Amino acid sequence: MTLTQEELIALGRRAGEHASAGRYREAEADYLEMHRNAPREAEVLRRLALVQSQLGKNREAEASVAKALRLAPQNAMVHYSAGLVRLRAGAFTEAIGSYRRSTQLSPRSASLWCGLATALERTHDLDGAEQAADSALAAEPGHTQGAAIKGALLRRHGDASGAVALLEKVVAESAPDAFRVDLCAELGHALDRLGRSDEAFAAWTDANNAAQQHRAIFRAYDADRPFGTIERAMQIPPESFARWKTEPPPNDGVRAAFLVGMPRSGTTMSEQILSAHPQVHGSSELPILARVFDRLRQMYGDTPMFETLDRLSAEQIAELRRVYADHAAALLARGGKGKTLLLDKNPMQILSAPFLSRVFPDARVIVALRDPRDVCLSCFQQRFSPNNATLNFLDIERTARLYGAVMGMWLAQRGHHAFAYHELRYEDLTADFEACARGLVSFLGLGWDKRMLKFYEHAPVRPINTPSYEAITQPVHTGAVGRWKRYAGQLAPILPTLEPFVEAFGYEPRGDGS
Numbered sequence: 001m002t003l004t005q006e007e008l009i010a011l012g013r014r015a016g017e018h019a020s021a022g023r024y025r026e027a028e029a030d031y032l033e034m035h036r037n038a039p040r041e042a043e044v045l046r047r048l049a050l051v052q053s054q055l056g057k058n059r060e061a062e063a064s065v066a067k068a069l070r071l072a073p074q075n076a077m078v079h080y081s082a083g084l085v086r087l088r089a090g091a092f093t094e095a096i097g098s099y100r101r102s103t104q105l106s107p108r109s110a111s112l113w114c115g116l117a118t119a120l121e122r123t124h125d126l127d128g129a130e131q132a133a134d135s136a137l138a139a140e141p142g143h144t145q146g147a148a149i150k151g152a153l154l155r156r157h158g159d160a161s162g163a164v165a166l167l168e169k170v171v172a173e174s175a176p177d178a179f180r181v182d183l184c185a186e187l188g189h190a191l192d193r194l195g196r197s198d199e200a201f202a203a204w205t206d207a208n209n210a211a212q213q214h215r216a217i218f219r220a221y222d223a224d225r226p227f228g229t230i231e232r233a234m235q236i237p238p239e240s241f242a243r244w245k246t247e248p249p250p251n252d253g254v255r256a257a258f259l260v261g262m263p264r265s266g267t268t269m270s271e272q273i274l275s276a277h278p279q280v281h282g283s284s285e286l287p288i289l290a291r292v293f294d295r296l297r298q299m300y301g302d303t304p305m306f307e308t309l310d311r312l313s314a315e316q317i318a319e320l321r322r323v324y325a326d327h328a329a330a331l332l333a334r335g336g337k338g339k340t341l342l343l344d345k346n347p348m349q350i351l352s353a354p355f356l357s358r359v360f361p362d363a364r365v366i367v368a369l370r371d372p373r374d375v376c377l378s379c380f381q382q383r384f385s386p387n388n389a390t391l392n393f394l395d396i397e398r399t400a401r402l403y404g405a406v407m408g409m410w411l412a413q414r415g416h417h418a419f420a421y422h423e424l425r426y427e428d429l430t431a432d433f434e435a436c437a438r439g440l441v442s443f444l445g446l447g448w449d450k451r452m453l454k455f456y457e458h459a460p461v462r463p464i465n466t467p468s469y470e471a472i473t474q475p476v477h478t479g480a481v482g483r484w485k486r487y488a489g490q491l492a493p494i495l496p497t498l499e500p501f502v503e504a505f506g507y508e509p510r511g512d513g514s
Helices: 005-020 024-037 042-054 058-071 076-088 092-105 110-122 126-139 144-156 160-173 180-193 197-214 216-220 225-233 238-246 267-275 288-300 305-311 314-335 347-359 372-381 390-394 396-413 426-431 433-443 450-461 483-504
Strands: 257-260 280-282 341-345 364-369 420-425
Touching: 005 024, 005 042, 024 042, 042 058, 042 076, 058 076, 076 092, 076 110, 092 110, 110 126, 110 144, 126 144, 144 160, 144 180, 160 180, 180 197, 180 372, 197 216, 197 372, 197 390, 197 483, 225 305, 225 347, 225 396, 238 305, 238 347, 257 267, 257 347, 267 280, 267 341, 267 364, 267 426, 267 433, 267 450, 280 314, 288 305, 288 314, 288 341, 288 347, 305 347, 314 341, 314 347, 347 364, 347 396, 364 433, 372 396, 372 483, 390 396, 396 483, 420 426, 420 433, 426 433, 433 450
Parallel strands: 257 341, 257 364, 280 341, 364 420
Antiparallel strands: none
């Protein structure tokens, strides 16, 4: 059915409302309908690409934005959106090219310069990023996003005092907006670098409050949902796990290796260490397993995942494994450069451990551990892409509650799983790097390769799409071990919640040991 102009305008308004509220699937459907009725509207394709990117549909997003570029090659916002789509997909070189073109077409736009600065900083071109940030502030003095980026660059160059001076001035003078989140968060990092812990924690609190007030996207998620998922998982009876263990693993040649754990537990560092091995390619948190869950929903509709596991037939399990293997192979072909093992790194996939136990009983699962107090502090101070889980990190007590639920589930079920697992403590990795690295490759059934010892040399050419992208450009060090002690007063309300896990994972109650 062909839509009238008035209907197209109404549909576009509804699609925009869906996108602003984080209802990306609904927004995608609306924009696709608009595109069918107005196939030469570059703006429709631009917006479609952005929501497809948010859904992790990187190939579809790239196709949509490429069409928009062909229709409007002189449109700065289309090039800017192409940069954002490519940045999210980890295509950093292409993203930088798109952002550069956008600034050439509209050199007085601070936001476009910020896009370029962000991409350059993510690839560790700090000088280029600083020039772009300066251009943003020249175009619009006091621009909050530009100031946040400039502050981050000053801190990375070792000028934390200069960063604080700039950021405090802009915080005091600018009206609150969505980018105040980054401004206050970066102020917290600079203050932390100077040892001003009380002020740093206050700045991170301001950042999290600003995220809830000024970023509508957070209101699209349900912070309680992960707890419901965990509650259902905990209802799986031990007999089910025992029965799954007795079934022979499929002999289909599928190799699956997962890296999971609470965010900020060292998963990105571990991924980079292993990705330096000539046979291993890290997934960089691309949602490969989500494709399998989509197929599972086609099989069982809206039935909660954990209720389907006992009902899966051998044929269904084989099909789910094929879906996974096909997507893993495609990822290896695109970015693996001849590597043979995909390391599927996604921290919160630890919640899918029962599913892995059922469908991938022959998998190898690495579980990253770190002092629970350092984990919660780090989650609270970092900026994450919003989802149901990370929404909890805007509040320190909810952060601890989520940690307790997630790791409590792991502790309760780890002895029941069919797959082999290897727990790796971040503190052990920093204390005896080579021994831990050798243990990892041995667990994965691989031989040792000395290139892993200098994994950080791969970082400048390998995009990292997590908050840890900055740290993994350095050799392993102990500087982040026990950071929580400087914030013991602020963390006092959550210490009782974390105490059982401090003990269970072998940490000293007062953090005096590793």
